[in-house]
Amino acid sequence: RYTSYPPANFFTQDPREMNFGELLSSSNRIGPKNLSFYLHVPFCPRRCLFCGCNTEIGRSGAFIREYMDLLPLEFRLLLPYLDRSRPVTQIHFGGGTPNAVSYASLDVMLKAIASEFKLAPNAEVAIECDPALILPPKLEDLRGMGFNRVSFGIQDTNPRVREAVRRSSPRMAPLDLVRNSRDLGFFGINLDLIYGLPLQTPGSFRDTVMDILNADPDRISLFPYAHVPWVKGHQSELEKYPMPDAATRLRMAAESREAFLRRGYVAIGMDHFAKPDDELSRAKAEGALHRNFQGYCVQTRAGQVHALGASGITQLHCGYLQNEKDADRYRARVQAGELPFATGYRMTPEDIAVRAIVNQHLCNGSADVESTLDSVDLASDWKTRYRVESADKLVSFVMDGFVSWDNGKVEIAEEALPLSRLIAAAFDPRHKASAGKPEYSRAL
Numbered sequence: 001r002y003t004s005y006p007p008a009n010f011f012t013q014d015p016r017e018m019n020f021g022e023l024l025s026s027s028n029r030i031g032p033k034n035l036s037f038y039l040h041v042p043f044c045p046r047r048c049l050f051c052g053c054n055t056e057i058g059r060s061g062a063f064i065r066e067y068m069d070l071l072p073l074e075f076r077l078l079l080p081y082l083d084r085s086r087p088v089t090q091i092h093f094g095g096g097t098p099n100a101v102s103y104a105s106l107d108v109m110l111k112a113i114a115s116e117f118k119l120a121p122n123a124e125v126a127i128e129c130d131p132a133l134i135l136p137p138k139l140e141d142l143r144g145m146g147f148n149r150v151s152f153g154i155q156d157t158n159p160r161v162r163e164a165v166r167r168s169s170p171r172m173a174p175l176d177l178v179r180n181s182r183d184l185g186f187f188g189i190n191l192d193l194i195y196g197l198p199l200q201t202p203g204s205f206r207d208t209v210m211d212i213l214n215a216d217p218d219r220i221s222l223f224p225y226a227h228v229p230w231v232k233g234h235q236s237e238l239e240k241y242p243m244p245d246a247a248t249r250l251r252m253a254a255e256s257r258e259a260f261l262r263r264g265y266v267a268i269g270m271d272h273f274a275k276p277d278d279e280l281s282r283a284k285a286e287g288a289l290h291r292n293f294q295g296y297c298v299q300t301r302a303g304q305v306h307a308l309g310a311s312g313i314t315q316l317h318c319g320y321l322q323n324e325k326d327a328d329r330y331r332a333r334v335q336a337g338e339l340p341f342a343t344g345y346r347m348t349p350e351d352i353a354v355r356a357i358v359n360q361h362l363c364n365g366s367a368d369v370e371s372t373l374d375s376v377d378l379a380s381d382w383k384t385r386y387r388v389e390s391a392d393k394l395v396s397f398v399m400d401g402f403v404s405w406d407n408g409k410v411e412i413a414e415e416a417l418p419l420s421r422l423i424a425a426a427f428d429p430r431h432k433a434s435a436g437k438p439e440y441s442r443a444l
Contacts, residue, residue, distance in 0.1 A: 001421065002291075002358050002359075002362055002421060002424055002428075003291065003292065003293045004292070004293065004313070004315060004320060005351065005354060005355035005358050005359070005428070006345060006351060006430055008313065008320075008322070010345060010430065011313075011320050011322050011343045011344055011345045012343055012345070013343065013344050013345055013346065014343075014344070015321055015341035015342070015343065015344040018319070018344050018345075018346045020321055020339070020341055020344060021081060023316060023318060023319050023321070023344075023346065024078070024081035024082070024314075024316070024321075025081050026316075026318055027082075027304045027316045027317060027318070028082065028083040028086065030317050030318055031304050031316065031317025031318065032302070032303045032304055032317070033086055033087070033303070034086060034087050034088070034089040034090075034120065034300075034301070034303030034304075035082070035086050035087065035088045035089065035090075035117065035303045035304065035306065036088070036089065036090035036091070036092070036292075036294075036301075036302060036303040036304065036305040036306070037088065037090070037091045037092070037113055037305070037306055037307075037308065038092050038094060038293065038294060038305050038306070038307040038308070038312055038313075039071060039091070039092070039093045039094070039098075039109060039307075039308045039309055039312070040054070040094055040095065040096065040307065040308065040309030040310060040311055040312040040323075041068075041093060041094070041095045041096045041097065041098040041100075041101055041309065042054055042055050042056045042095060042096040042309065042310050042311065042327060043055070043056050043057075043059055043064050043067075043095070043096050043097060043100060043101060044056075044057055044095070044096055044097045044100060044130075045097065045100055045133075045168075046166060046168070047166065047234055048155075048165055048166055048167045049164075049165045049166050049234055049235060049237050049238050050155070050165045050167075050194060050197055050225055050235065050238070051232065051234070052226055052228065052231070052232055052235075053095065053096065054096075054310065054311035054325055055095070055096050056096070056310075056327050059327070063327075064101055065102065065105070066331065067309075067310075067327060067330075067331060068101055068102065068105035068108075068109075069105070070330075070331060070334045070335070071105075071109050071308050071309060072108060072109060072112045073334055073335075074308050074309070074334050074339070074340065075109070075112055075113070075116075075308055076112075077334070077337065077338070077339050078306060078308075078339065079116060082306070084116055084117055085118075086117065086303075087117070087118055087119070087120040087123075088113060088117045088118065088119050088120065088123055088303075089119075089120045089122070089123050089124065089300075089301045089302075089303050090123065090124045090126075090294075090297065090301050090302060090303060090305075091110065091113060091123070091124070091125045091126070092124075092126045092127075092294045093106065093126070093127040093128065094128050094294065095128055097128075097129075097130045097133070098127050098128055098129070099127065099128075099129040099130060099133050099134060099138070099142070100130065100133055103138075103141050103142070103145070106127075106142075106145060107145045110125070110145055110146055114146075120301075122301065123301075124148065124149050124188070124297070124301055125146050125147050125148050125149065126147065126148075126149040126150065126151065126188075126294075127142060127147050127149075127150055127151070128151045128153065129142075129150055129151065129152050129153070130152075130153055130168070131152045131153065131154060131170035131171065131172060131174075131177055132167075132168035132169060132170055132171060133171070134152070134170075134171055134172060134177065135171050135172065136172075136180050139180055139181060139184055139186075140184060143184040143185060143186065147186070148185065148186060148187060149186060149187055149188040149189070149190075150181055150186050150189055150190070151189075151190035151191075151192060151219075151221075152170075152174075152177055152189075152190070152191050152192065153192045154170070154174055154191045154192055154193060154208075154212065155167055155192060155193060155194045155197070156193070156194065156197060156200065156204075156205070156208050157174065157207070157208045157211040157212075158199075158200070158204050158207065158208060160199050161197055161198070161199045161200055161204065164197070164198045164199050164238070164241050165197055165198065165238065173215075174191060174211055174212060174214075174215035174217075175214060175215040175216075177191075177215065178191070178215045178216055178217050187218065187279075188218050188219055188278065188279070188280070189217050189218045189219065190217060190218065190219040190220070190221060191212050191215065191217045191219075191220055191221070192221045192223065193208065193209070193212060193220065193221065193222050193223065193256070194223050194224070194225050195222065195223075195224060195225065195244075195249060195252040195253055195256065196224050196225035196227075196243070196244050196249045196252070197225050197238075197243075197244075198238050198241030198242065198243050199241055199242065200244055200252070201244070201248075202248065202251050202252055202255060205252045205255075205256065206255065206256075206259070209255075209256050209259050209260075210259075213259065213260070213263050218274060218275050218278050219268075219272065219273065219274045219275070219278060219280065220260060220265065220272070220273045220274075221271060221272050221273075221295070222253065222256055222257070222260075222271050222272070222273070223271055224249065224253065224271075227243070253418065254418075257273075257418065260273040261273075264276060266278075266280075266281040266284060267417060268280050268281070268284055268289070268296050269289070269291065269296055269362050269363060269417075269420065270362065270417065270418055270420050270421055272295065272296050279298055280296055280297075280298070283298045283299065284363070284364070287364050288300065289363035289364060290302040290359070290363060291359055291362055291363055292305055292315055293305070293307075293313055293315065296363070304316045304317055307322075307323065308323075309323065309330070310323055310324060310325060310326065310327045310329075310330035310340075311323055311324070311325040311330075314341075317347075317352075318346065318347050319344060319345055319346040319347050320344055320345045321341045321343075321344040322341065322342055322343045322344065323340045323341060323342060324340045324341075324342045325342065329342075349376050349377055349378055350376075350378060350382060350386075350429075352376055353372055353373055353375075353376040353378060354427060354428060354429065354430075356372045356375075356376075357369055357372050357424075357427045358424045358427060358428060360372070361410070361412065361420050361423055361424040361427070362420055362421065362424055365411070365412040365414075365417050365420060366409065366410060366411045366412060367409070367410045367427070368408065368409050369387070369390075369405075369408050369409065369410055369427070370407075370408025370409070371408065373386070373387075386429065389429065390426055390427045391405065393425075393426035393427075394410075394423070394426045397416070397419070397422075397423055397426070401413060402415075402416035402419060402423070403416065403423060
């Protein structure tokens with residue numbers, strides 16, 4: 001899905017052998033100056049059967065409290081590597097279900113960051129929420145702690161679909177969620193949808209889309225369900241239900257996209273939509289969109305990401321570091337006073353150039369290939385080979401009129417933007433090397 005380049009299945013290097021301390025310290029000198037913090041809360045009260053996230057189900061309250069107490073400790077272990085004069089422009093709590101844990105522990109973590117770093121005036125402090133656990137007083141508590149952006153995982157408003165995938169019903173209708181959040185001063189209010197789930201039909205999903213449009217959120221995320229039971233075994237339980245085939249999934253995606261555009265939303269990349277006055281829409285118009293594991297964001301706000309918590313991925317200009325995925329191993333290493341990195345990847349100059357080109361395609365629908373290649377110290381023979389191989393893989397898209405490549409600049413036609421992930425793959429030399437790597441999901 002190119003939430004990173006290279007994708008996470010290439011993060012196989014030993015963090016010690018790649019000198020993770022030097023990599024962390026170099027982020028103070030190389031790449032964006034501003035900082036983003038991602039905090040992973042992997043716990044959920046129950047498992048939704050469509051889930052592909054790193055989650056922990058059935059943990060005791062004592063274990064969850066202990067885990068949340070470890071996040072500030074991991075943060076303190078990280079501090080010696082960071083320049084504390086760097087501004088924090090983004091804090092994001094993801095999961096799992098961050099709003100399922102004690103709000104006091106969320107507050108402690110926010111205060112720990114604020115005590116060591118200066119938050120930029122326009123800092124985004126975001127949290128992903130399960131609407132089954134939200135009522136107005138809880139929203140007020142989150143806003144009072146300093147959260148200013150919120151995302152709700154609606155997924156589908158049809159009770160039969162929710163029951164099949166074991167998604168609990170929201171405590172508030174989407175319209176009330178958005179209105180209450182807006183009244184409290186949240187911005188960038190997002191509602192998530194998933195198409196391709198069991199029992200969904202084009203007709204039922206049209207009703208869901210209308211429910212979301214009537215709620216009038218600032219942003220909408222429209223994700224395809226990735227059925228990967230060989231990775232997430234619990235998903236095999238869904239196979240007892242009828243599931244939309246590929247053609248039906250395409251129809252649902254296309255009809256939903258058209259409905260959002262008719263209502264005035266702006267298409268952000270492949271699968272996000274935002275109101276015209278939302279900062280994402282303005283950033284798209286200015287060519288200033290950025291994309292990381294937390295989704296689309298404004299380039300000036302998206303600093304280098306330091307992730308805390310089990311399975312969190314630190315995204316730096318020069319490389320990636322991923323924490324232990326298992327919460328028990330994560331706990332043991334942090335308690336021992338270690339940063340819990342399990343795998344990583346150090347970027348090469350070629351990787352840096354390709355990452356920039358892939359991100360330009362996914363964020364802007366265009367890429368200045370020549371100027372990007374010229375901005376990085378690359379061997380001339382590699383650049384020549386890269387141009388030729390990319391052009392060969394792009395031929396079918398050019399012949400279909402989906403892509404133009406003139407004077408070193410690639411433009412994706414408006415109607416082909418949903419294919420941007422596949423078009424970006426033409427510029428990925430590693431794409432053909434994915435055979436044999438763990439497979440997570442494919443673009444449809």
